[in-house]
Amino acid sequence: MNVLEITGLSKSFSGLRAVNGVGLRVAEHQTVSIIGPNGSGKTTTLNLVTGVLRPDAGTILINGHPLPARHPEQVAASGILRTFQNGRVFGNLSVNENIEIGTHLGLRANRPFKVFAAHPLMAWLPMLAEVLLACFPTPAARRELAEAQERVNEQVNRFPERLGPRQNHLAHTLSYANRRRTEIARSLVAGPELLVLDEPTAGMNQSETAEMLKQLLELKASGQAMLLVEHKLDLVMTLSDWVYVMDGGQVIASGPPARVRTDPAVIDAYLGRKS
Numbered sequence: 363m364n365v366l367e368i369t370g371l372s373k374s375f376s377g378l379r380a381v382n383g384v385g386l387r388v389a390e391h392q393t394v395s396i397i398g399p400n401g402s403g404k405t406t407t408l409n410l411v412t413g414v415l416r417p418d419a420g421t422i423l424i425n426g427h428p429l430p431a432r433h434p435e436q437v438a439a440s441g442i443l444r445t446f447q448n449g450r451v452f453g454n455l456s457v458n459e460n461i462e463i464g465t466h467l468g469l470r471a472n473r474p475f476k477v478f479a480a481h482p483l484m485a486w487l488p489m490l491a492e493v494l495l496a497c498f499p500t501p502a503a504r505r506e507l508a509e510a511q512e513r514v515n516e517q518v519n520r521f522p523e524r525l526g527p528r529q530n531h532l533a534h535t536l537s538y539a540n541r542r543r544t545e546i547a548r549s550l551v552a553g554p555e556l557l558v559l560d561e562p563t564a565g566m567n568q569s570e571t572a573e574m575l576k577q578l579l580e581l582k583a584s585g586q587a588m589l590l591v592e593h594k595l596d597l598v599m600t601l602s603d604w605v606y607v608m609d610g611g612q613v614i615a616s617g618p619p620a621r622v623r624t625d626p627a628v629i630d631a632y633l634g635r636k637s
């Protein structure tokens with residue numbers, strides 16, 4: 363079963379074909395990577411998959427079902443959670459609070475009448491109910507929030523030395539690497555079907571990168587499906603079951619890491635140009 367299957371995905375920006383007929387699959391428990399030179403369309407592909415951008419053409423299936431709508435929140439609710447290339451955390455919230463945001467997708471007792479949120483005339487109903495519950499929480503709502511905090515702690519414990527001592531620090535005081543760890547924890551706390559990572563080690567030094575690789579290998583061993591964009595090829599080759607290579611908005615090669623590494627088209631388009 364494929365967690366994600368995209369076919370013929372295309373997106374242009376005022377005439378520039380950033381993504382041009384891309385097809386890609388991520389099976390259950392797999393780690394799949396997209397590599398390619400700067401501007402080859404990797405982030406745009408992730409933005410299309412996660413509903414940040416709307417495609418001009420193509421289909422996106424999650425667990426065999428078309429995305430019901432392509433609003434980022436709905437994509438997240440259907441199990442695709444992501445981190446961003448430039449890192450996105452809320453600077454004036456603590457590490458804990460940033461991660462806690464990821465739990466909100468799964469809240470039931472604290473988010474009644476959720477179905478009405480998408481209804482233009484009834485959208486006020488869930489908002490009102492949530493405010494009332496925040497002021498006068500029911501036992502079920504209290505229990506659910508306590509469980510959510512427990513799940514936040516579990517995620518912090520993935521990075522015990524890094525995030526543990528900083529749980530109550532505001533995110534704007536964090537190092538770049540710790541912001542990325544917070545973002546990953548926020549995605550994971552929602553229990554994603556597919557974790558989408560855009561350059562998770564960007565801005566990390568060699569030892570931080572090695573540490574992140576170890577953490578991603580652990581995640582993979584736990585069965586987490588991942589779609590990864592990364593420039594650090596050693597990490598990609600160690601972690602991935604399958605690698606797609608993009609150039610000029612198209613997939614120019616794909617295969618297991620060992621095959622892609624030696625593909626002449628890849629060496630020319632990517633590896634060759636880099637050295």
Ligand SMILES: Nc1ncnc2c1ncn2[C@@H]1O[C@H](COP(=O)(O)OP(=O)(O)OP(=O)(O)O)[C@@H](O)[C@H]1O
Nearest residue numbers: 375378380398399400401402403404405406407447
């Ligand atoms: N919102 C946008 N508006 C206009 N052009 C865009 C937009 N987003 C991306 N592009 C262009 O689309 C092309 C692909 O960009 P994209 O960010 O997907 O590349 P990338 O492979 O992620 O590159 P990098 O490795 O540098 O992150 C580039 O030429 C970029 O300038």
Ligand SMILES: [Mg+2]
Nearest residue numbers: 404405406447
């Ligand atoms: Mg990018």
